[in-house]
Amino acid sequence: MKAKRYPARNNWRVLIPARFTDTGKQQARFFDSKTEAETEIRRILNRGNSSKPQVSEADEAAFTLAKDEGLSPQEYLDAIRLYKKMVGGIESEKRVDLQTACEAFIERQKRENRNRRTIYSDGQALKYLCQFAGWKLPLIELSEARINEYFDTMKPGGRRRTQHGRVKKFLNWCTETGYLVVNPMAKIKPRERWNSNREILDVEAFRRILFVIAGLESIKPDETPTLRYQRLLPFYVLGGMAGLRRREIISSDPREAVIEWTDIWWKRNLIEIREEVAKQTGAADHRRWPPLEPAAKEWLEMVAEPSGPIMQISQSTLQRLNGELLDTLKLEVPENGLRNSYASYGLSFRSPGDVAKAMGDNEATVSRYYVKKLEPDTGRAWFDIRPEMNKKIVHIQAALSAVG
Numbered sequence: 001m002k003a004k005r006y007p008a009r010n011n012w013r014v015l016i017p018a019r020f021t022d023t024g025k026q027q028a029r030f031f032d033s034k035t036e037a038e039t040e041i042r043r044i045l046n047r048g049n050s051s052k053p054q055v056s057e058a059d060e061a062a063f064t065l066a067k068d069e070g071l072s073p074q075e076y077l078d079a080i081r082l083y084k085k086m087v088g089g090i091e092s093e094k095r096v097d098l099q100t101a102c103e104a105f106i107e108r109q110k111r112e113n114r115n116r117r118t119i120y121s122d123g124q125a126l127k128y129l130c131q132f133a134g135w136k137l138p139l140i141e142l143s144e145a146r147i148n149e150y151f152d153t154m155k156p157g158g159r160r161r162t163q164h165g166r167v168k169k170f171l172n173w174c175t176e177t178g179y180l181v182v183n184p185m186a187k188i189k190p191r192e193r194w195n196s197n198r199e200i201l202d203v204e205a206f207r208r209i210l211f212v213i214a215g216l217e218s219i220k221p222d223e224t225p226t227l228r229y230q231r232l233l234p235f236y237v238l239g240g241m242a243g244l245r246r247r248e249i250i251s252s253d254p255r256e257a258v259i260e261w262t263d264i265w266w267k268r269n270l271i272e273i274r275e276e277v278a279k280q281t282g283a284a285d286h287r288r289w290p291p292l293e294p295a296a297k298e299w300l301e302m303v304a305e306p307s308g309p310i311m312q313i314s315q316s317t318l319q320r321l322n323g324e325l326l327d328t329l330k331l332e333v334p335e336n337g338l339r340n341s342y343a344s345y346g347l348s349f350r351s352p353g354d355v356a357k358a359m360g361d362n363e364a365t366v367s368r369y370y371v372k373k374l375e376p377d378t379g380r381a382w383f384d385i386r387p388e389m390n391k392k393i394v395h396i397q398a399a400l401s402a403v404g
Contacts, residue, residue, distance in 0.1 A: 239338030345379025
């Protein structure tokens with residue numbers, strides 16, 4: 001580019017090449033003096049504000065990548081603006097990696113005196129997220145697509161639904177506190193709904209499990225009974241005959257309060273669920289006292305200790321032994337099947353209020369999520385399974401058919 005005298009207008013003209021213009025075409029600009037014309041030339045060559053900037057090889061690579069990804073020029077610009085919004089709106093001290101943000105969130109939960117179980121569960125959910133996305137991933141690079149890929153790694157069901165809620169709670173907090181400007185989960189909806197699960201365990205299947213666990217019945221006809229699974233006995237008795245929640249019986253966190261042998265009121269035939277053991281809800285007092293069924297009492301007396309947690313094994317040991325047992329017996333216990341069975345069989349001959357009170361829920365919740373309707377008195381056989389029984393219980397329907 002050169003400044004040349006233009007006699008027709010009595011001024012100076014500069015022809016600007018197409019590569020430096022916004023239109024992609026050569027342009028002519030006119031100036032009153034040679035000095036002004038040469039100043040503009042220097043400004044253009046130095047990427048002045050009024051001219052098209054020079055494009056480096058790195059810039060061209062970025063343009064090519066955007067084109068390969070199918071982005072139009074407008075979409076490419078939108079992406080740039082979104083990135084500037086996400087980064088520019090965050091204070092420099094809050095531009096952190098995923099791990100740092102997760103740790104800050106958990107510390108906040110502790111300061112707010114959230115329930116220990118809630119803090120632990122939130123921490124586990126965020127640990128899994130960090131393991132998938134990368135601990136040192138800049139938080140602003142945790143995209144909607146990446147989060148969806150994370151949920152793709154999980155099987156459909158309640159666990160994925162729970163993970164969705166916990167991760168979303170974390171990212172909502174990140175947005176509220178300035179770690180993020182745009183919430184990448186804003187448009188991600190849960191893939192599952194909270195559906196009712198009313199599957200129950202057959203009475204004979206429950207009897208078979210209890211007898212094998214207690215060492216009163218062999219797994220196979222030609223084998224002797226084993227005590228290998230005896231440590232599972234309280235889990236099945238308290239869940240199936242007292243309606244306790246799994247988290248009240250056993251916890252993954254050793255610091256969590258769980259039911260202990262001193263909570264069994266043997267003489268009063270009650271089980272105390274202490275405040276720190278019960279599920280934390282909106283109620284002012286979470287304590288409750290489910291009845292200690294006569295049959296449950298007999299089973300628990302077989303393994304009772306003076307004190308200490310009733311379940312002396314870890315969650316992982318419980319899962320391993322239980323999986324091995326059920327595979328060997330070729331039986332399946334539905335998810336939440338013990339608590340569902342307690343509610344369903346109990347309601348066949350007890351009032352909704354008594355069953356809900358024992359379970360620590362209101363009647364509407366019990367009816368909606370736990371109960372499979374059964375014929376009147378069907379459930380008595382469930383609560384009559386005792387160690388001294390020396391023959392199989394015949395399922396009530398089979399018994400009625402035989403009588404008919």
